[in-house]
Amino acid sequence: MTWTWFHRLGSPPYVYALARRLTPWFGWSAALLMLAGLFGGLVLAPPDYQQGDGFRIIYVHAPTAWLSLMVYTWMGVAAAVGLIWRIKVAHAVAAACAPVGASFTAVALATGSLFGKPMWGTWWVWTPRLTSELLLLFLYLGYMGLRASFDDTQRADRASAVLAVVGIVNVPIVHYSVVWWNDLHQASSLTLAGKDTIATSMLGPLLVSLLGFTLYFGAILLVRLRAEILRRERSAAWIREALA
Amino acid sequence: MAQSPPPLTAPLAAARLVITRDLMLAFRRPEQLLHPLAFFALVATLFALALGPERATLRLIAPGVLWVAALLAALLALEFLFRDDSQDGTLEQYALSGQSLTWLLLGKTAAHWVLTGVPLALMAPLMGYTLGVPAAASLGIMLTVALGSLALSFIGSIGAALTLGARRGGVLLSILILPLAAPILIFGSRATELAIRGESYLAPMELLGSIVVLSFTLAPLAAAAAVRISLE
Amino acid sequence: MIQFHSWAEFWAMGKYAAYVWPSYALTGVVVLLNVAWARGLLRQARSEAQRRMALQEERT
Numbered sequence: 001m002t003w004t005w006f007h008r009l010g011s012p013p014y015v016y017a018l019a020r021r022l023t024p025w026f027g028w029s030a031a032l033l034m035l036a037g038l039f040g041g042l043v044l045a046p047p048d049y050q051q052g053d054g055f056r057i058i059y060v061h062a063p064t065a066w067l068s069l070m071v072y073t074w075m076g077v078a079a080a081v082g083l084i085w086r087i088k089v090a091h092a093v094a095a096a097c098a099p100v101g102a103s104f105t106a107v108a109l110a111t112g113s114l115f116g117k118p119m120w121g122t123w124w125v126w127t128p129r130l131t132s133e134l135l136l137l138f139l140y141l142g143y144m145g146l147r148a149s150f151d152d153t154q155r156a157d158r159a160s161a162v163l164a165v166v167g168i169v170n171v172p173i174v175h176y177s178v179v180w181w182n183d184l185h186q187a188s189s190l191t192l193a194g195k196d197t198i199a200t201s202m203l204g205p206l207l208v209s210l211l212g213f214t215l216y217f218g219a220i221l222l223v224r225l226r227a228e229i230l231r232r233e234r235s236a237a238w239i240r241e242a243l244a
Numbered sequence: 245m246a247q248s249p250p251p252l253t254a255p256l257a258a259a260r261l262v263i264t265r266d267l268m269l270a271f272r273r274p275e276q277l278l279h280p281l282a283f284f285a286l287v288a289t290l291f292a293l294a295l296g297p298e299r300a301t302l303r304l305i306a307p308g309v310l311w312v313a314a315l316l317a318a319l320l321a322l323e324f325l326f327r328d329d330s331q332d333g334t335l336e337q338y339a340l341s342g343q344s345l346t347w348l349l350l351g352k353t354a355a356h357w358v359l360t361g362v363p364l365a366l367m368a369p370l371m372g373y374t375l376g377v378p379a380a381a382s383l384g385i386m387l388t389v390a391l392g393s394l395a396l397s398f399i400g401s402i403g404a405a406l407t408l409g410a411r412r413g414g415v416l417l418s419i420l421i422l423p424l425a426a427p428i429l430i431f432g433s434r435a436t437e438l439a440i441r442g443e444s445y446l447a448p449m450e451l452l453g454s455i456v457v458l459s460f461t462l463a464p465l466a467a468a469a470a471v472r473i474s475l476e
Numbered sequence: 477m478i479q480f481h482s483w484a485e486f487w488a489m490g491k492y493a494a495y496v497w498p499s500y501a502l503t504g505v506v507v508l509l510n511v512a513w514a515r516g517l518l519r520q521a522r523s524e525a526q527r528r529m530a531l532q533e534e535r536t
Contacts, residue, residue, distance in 0.1 A: 034507070042500075043478050043486075053490035060503040083469070100510055107506045111499040118495050131430075135423040142420040149410040158473040159406050163420060166402055166466050170423065216507065223514040230521035239525050 010087045012229045013238040019222040026219035033212030037063075040205025048202070057115040059205055063213035065108040068136060069171050071101030071217060075143075076168040079161035091157035092232060094164060095147065096224035100217060102140035109133060112185075120184060128177035129185040132170055139167040153232060258343045259351030266355035269328075280321040280360055281367055287313035288371040303376040307437035310372060311429055314364055314389055315396065319418050321360040322400040325352065326471070330408050339475055345468040353401040353464065361393030377440050384439025391452045392432035398459035399424045405470035428455060 008014045041059030048055035075097040082090035112130065113123045124130065143160050150156035178185055198206070233239060270277060291309040295301055329335040329352075338348045368389040369382035377385070403420040407413035435448035480486040489496040 038500075043480065046479055047490060052492060054492035054495060056489065056492075056496055057499045060499050064503060064506075099513070103506050103510060107503055110502055114495045114499045118492055131426070135426055138419070138423040142416075142423065145416055145419055146406060146410070149407070149412065149416055155473060155476065158476075159410075159470060162402070162466055162470045162473065163406055167423065220510050220514045223518050227514070227517040227521040230518075230525045234528070240529050243522060243526055243529070 010085075010089055012089055012092075012233050012236070013242065015089050016226055016229050016238075016242055019226050023219055023222045026215050026222060030212050030215035030219050033208050034216060035212075037205050037209030037212050040208060045202045045205050046199075051119060054115070054118050055202075057111055059209050061108060061111040061115050062206060063209045064104045064111060065133070066210055067213055067217055068101060068105035068108045068133065069174060070214065071097050071104065072136060072140070072164075072171055073168070074221075075101060076164045076171070079164035082157060083161045083165065088157070088232065089229070091161065092225055092228040093221070094161060095157070096221055096228050098140055098144050098147075100220055100224070102137060102144065105133065105137040105140060109137065125184050127183045127185060128181045129174065129183045132174040132177055136170055136174060139163075139170060143167070255344045255347035259347045259354075262338075262348050262351035263355040263358075266352055267358065270355075270359050276324060277359055277363065280317040281363055283320050284313050284317035284364055284367060285371060287316055288375065292375055299376040303440070306372055306375040306377050307433045307440060309375060310368055310385070310389070310436060311392070311433040313371070314368065314393060314432075315425060315429055317364060318360065318393055318396045318400060319421060321356070322397075322404045322417060322421075323414055325356050325397075325401060325404045326408055330474070335471060336475055339472055345471065346464045349401065349405075349467045349471065350460065350464040353397050353460075353467070356401075357394050357397040361397055362390060364393055365390035372440070380442065381440045384445055385436055388432055388435040388439055388445060388449065388452070391449060391456060392428050392435075395428045395452060395456045395459050396425055398456070398463040399428070401467045402463050402470060405467040405474065408471065408474040428452065431455070 037059060041056055045056070045059075047053045075094045078090045078093040078097065081087055082094060109130075112133075116125075117123050143163055146163055147156045147160045150159060177183055230239065288309055291305070291313070292302060295305065326335060329338070339345055341348075365386045369377070369379070369385045372381065372385050373379060400417075400421055402424070403417045406420060407417045410416055431448045431451045435445040435452060438445035438448065487493060487497075
């Protein structure tokens with residue numbers, strides 16, 4: 001089992017070139033899937049028995065909520081890798097993730113409110129699911145604030161990495177909050193094992209959207225990562241070639 | 245003449261030494277300890293003033309007010325957890341000493357709780373009384389605030405270590421701690437509310453207890469990592 | 477297949493329009509904003525790096 005691929009991923013020029021090559025693939029497939037999911041969710045899926053056409057919000061709410069958790073997980077893992085193996089590129093990944101994750105957490109909360117008002121009659125309730133998602137937003141903002149408060153990049157990297165790793169405990173709390181507590185927010189309609197509780201005709205666009213948003217995040221991350229690497233590799237020789 | 249390095253004392257003994265040192269130093273300058281307590285009283289008083297003298301209203305909001313005030317006071321107190329030792333180089337000596345930094349920080353944080361959390365817990369029933377809480381609930385209030393402030397000290401130590409030497413560390417500390425301290429706030433005020441009503445507060449206390457156990461085992465690890473980072 | 481029988485129906489979203497369309501609009505705006513933001517950062521980083529290279533070459 002060769003670990004060459006792992007070591008290569010620690011090399012900024014290699015990662016920069018790889019990111020550059022991969023971005024169009026992620027970007028265009030994301031655009032395609034997101035538009036397909038949009039069309040499917042808005043136009044093709046049948047209205048819900050109870051929630052009518054209002055349930056279509058789920059086609060933006062679920063992917064953005066999924067993104068808010070997934071991005072934090074990537075951020076935490078990258079931070080841990082950077083801390084343990086002292087790989088600078090990993091810290092660059094974590095830094096690139098944060099603003100994206102924060103913005104989509106905010107959107108998840110907002111679309112959730114817009115979903116909740118017609119369905120539950122209120123814009124907000126302090127239930128475990130909503131509260132822990134709000135805390136997730138604060139964790140993102142704290143991470144970005146901590147980074148910004150250090151002038152030295154290395155210290156900023158390592159301090160914020162500790163915070164990211166400590167905060168990872170919130171991710172399973174958000175996810176399992178509807179399982180552990182009686183939450184107003186409905187339980188998961190999708191499970192990895194076992195039966196889904198959502199109708200197939202509604203499920204299709206949802207899965208397409210989820211995949212689309214995931215690839216979209218990949219594309220954004222790759223672009224941001226390139227910017228981060230360029231900023232950090234002050235005057236390395238490989239940059240001249242890369243920019244040509 | 246080469247000296248052999250000092251023998252490595254057991255981590256627990258090292259922690260105990262740190263606790264003794266911190267307690268002794270604190271008793272030489274007790275004014276520092278009064279600030280958080282004064283702040284606690286002030287915040288609770290402000291709430292009482294703003295919400296009017298109606299006793300029923302005050303009693304209703306008492307658990308929340310007590311806990312918000314306690315949290316804010318604890319945040320204030322966390323600023324001096326590492327400050328003096330980081331300024332005079334003691335923290336650096338701890339890191340270089342060859343002893344387990346995790347255990348040393350565990351000791352420091354425990355001492356910090358004795359100096360800040362315990363007085364807060366003892367004062368809480370008093371502020372509760374001004375908020376219309378019956379005196380019979382005093383013990384319950386003390387126990388719930390004591391346990392919650394213990395968890396707060398440990399979780400707060402991570403934030404304090406991370407913001408060492410950062411610009412505007414105090415404000416940043418509050419922002420960092422908030423998501424991590426929220427469960428403590430939630431369960432703690434729930435426990436205090438039950439205590440005030442005279443009902444059994446065992447369930448939230450157990451949850452608080454598990455948070456305490458988690459935090460005093462894992463927080464010193466994270467705090468030690470953060471301290472090492474700040475010393476680089 | 478297509479669930480709506482007219483454009484009017486589509487925009488009305490079964491009386492949920494006030495909730496559905498702001499949700500989609502907000503999501504769309506943030507999606508596009510992130511694209512613009514990321515590309516802007518990359519553009520900025522590239523031009524700064526190019527400027528640094530140019531300065532270096534001037535010195536040598």
